[in-house]
Amino acid sequence: MCRTAAERAVAAELDAVRPGLTTRYAAELPGARAAVLTRLWRGLVHEPLPWIATRTGDREGVALRLDDGRRLHGPASDPWATAASVTGLDLDGVRYDHPAELVAALAVPRGDRFAAELDHSVASLALSRTAPRPAPPAHPWEWEQKDTDGHPYHPGCRSRPGFSAAEQLAYAPEHRLLVALRLARVEGAAVSGAWPRELRDGAAVLIPVHPWQAEHVLSGLPLRPGPAAHPLMSLRTLDVGGDTHVKTALSTRLTSTVRDISAYTVTHAVATSDFVERLVARLDGRLRIARTVAVAGAGDADLAALLRESPHVHADAAAGERVVPVAVLPALLAPHTPDERLDRVVEFARLALGACLDLLDLGVALEAHGQNLLAVVDAEGRTRRLVYRDLADIRISPARLARHGVPAPPVTGRLLNDDPAVLRRKVLGSLVTGALGPLAGDAPTLGTVLEAATRDLAPTPDLRALRAEPLPAKALTLMRLGPDGGGDLWTGLPHPGVPAGRDRQVPRVHGG
Incomplete structure (x- = not known):
């Protein structure tokens, strides 16, 4: 009813x-x-x-x-x-x-x-x-396209304001229909990277446009038919074939964030991707980057697109490997016994925490939640490598890079931050509360996973903070009850093993 x-x-x-x-x-x-x-x-x-x-x-x-x-x-x-x-x-x-x-x-x-x-x-x-x-x-x-429920902790997990039921059925990944993109012909577009020949018309650039954006935001703009594409987990990113994903502007609020592609991203995305890809090479193959190939924009966040390498190019299909977003790993592991599932989760956690904390020590904080972080798994569901995509909201520490003799990348602005608290919130708030927590499914299991996965990791200050301090998590409900444009708000959650519901002092909120 x-x-x-x-x-x-x-x-x-x-x-x-x-x-x-x-x-x-x-x-x-x-x-x-x-x-x-x-x-x-x-x-x-x-x-x-x-x-x-x-x-x-x-x-x-x-x-x-x-x-x-x-x-x-x-x-x-x-x-x-x-x-x-x-x-x-x-x-x-x-x-x-x-x-x-x-x-x-x-x-x-x-x-x-x-x-x-x-x-x-x-x-x-x-x-x-x-x-x-x-x-x-x-x-x-x-x-x-397997995930139907969205963010496992966000009360607005499936809030899609501005989308009718028909549009959700047509465009949402869980319904698995092909989406017919549009193309906007733009003279004088800002372009970073190697924009492909098939998306050019003479001196003009053809920018892929999501059909929802075409109807609701760009309705007065003449558009051409574009390629048919498979919608991916983030809804606005689609697989257009040929090992390429396209991230489109989609100016509506999905969960907590208005999805567009800023002029900052057009300017910085390719340089950021090239830099992080070079730095990740120091991690001995544990982590790969789905590199940003090119970005184009018309000077307006409502009309821009980013082309990215498909994470699936990093799997050896002949050996039975698959690349799976961490958010859907539970579905892949479901056929295994509880002990087997726990063993595979610990293996994944050890690899993910080790790689992300090593990269953080070098100077890059990834937003490694269940959508951005993917696992290269073998036929038995064991994680062999990791792939990370979408570098739009990482943080880079010039001070940490300098300690390792690494020059800072040619970027400016919001990506740069040396504050240890900000860097740790970015990594741990994403990886622990955005990937490992949902993968474990409850506090006792997460406590077991964290204890086993961190036992032999390098004892960096960041690892000590993970073990000793409250675990950072976005205050998702508080953020939605605050004024629009207030940015991320963070709080601290007790370590797994603290009895749920026990009288306690709620940690204060942190911004940024």
Whole structure:
């Protein structure tokens, strides 16, 4: 039964465009509500929200006392758990099983906007879960299309504002349809790298445009038909064949971020990629970079595109290797026994932590979450190498580079930062809370993985910080309740093994 505005809107549109999905969509709604409510409760329990006065609890449950005196009660919350375990929360004696209805009842600043996002997240998640799941994937891009649920900890995991149900069915990777790109002919475009001949028209550049962007943002611009492409995990990046991926501008908010391609990226992306690729060569083959080939822009973040090497070129297909985004590794490991799965997760964690911490010591902090970081796995699901893609939001430390005798790359601006806290948040907040946590699935397993994976790593200051300090994590709920444009906000989560829900002082928030 559809209860909210977004749920009813999607159902009504399905009745018109895909009536065969309406019943399945309605059946998925209760599970989608629980999945988003679980993510929301994690944020309420573990993030430093200013209108929560106290938190008390034990393994049986957690009580939040709001600053207006009301009491919100729910089950114990493991900040590393990924299973949808929360089916209802009690606010002063009233039970809420829909995250949007709960946030509306909380009546906190900017809560109306957030409630609408959660409503959309539930409806879109239910729609995503109607997609059939073929197994096993026959093509590289199909590994990117296996995930239906999005970010494992973000309550806006499937929020796609501006996308109708028909557009989600047509463009979202989980529905696995070919997307017909458009081409914009641009005279005088800014270009970095070797823009391919087939995307040129005389002196003009042909910039690939996502069809959603063409209709909603660039509707007055004359566009040509472009190549058909397979949408990948990030939705706006697509496989156009020939071992090339194209990252398109898509000026809407997906999860937390408005997706466009800035003039800064057009200027810096190729030089950044070349530099990181050379530096990664010091890691003895453990990590490869899906290099940026070229970027073109028309002086507007709404009209730009980036061409990138497919990560799959780094697999030896003849030896049975595959390249799998870390976010879908659980699906690959599912057929194994629990002990085998844990063994493979530890192997992956040891390789990923070792490579990322070694690179951080050299001076580059990767944003190695489950979408940007990929594993080259053999036929038994064992990770042999890593591939990293999308260098747009890494951080580079000129001071650390200088200590190793490495000249800083020819880039300026936001990519450069020497602050150890910022660099560690970038790496650990992505790799531990964005990849290893979801891969482990709960605090006890993550604690086991971290202990085993770090036992023999080089004892750098960054490794000591990983072991001794609260683990950095984006304050995802707080960020969505803050003003737009406020940037990333960070908090610290207890190390795995600290009892979930125990009375504790919530760490303060950090910006940047």
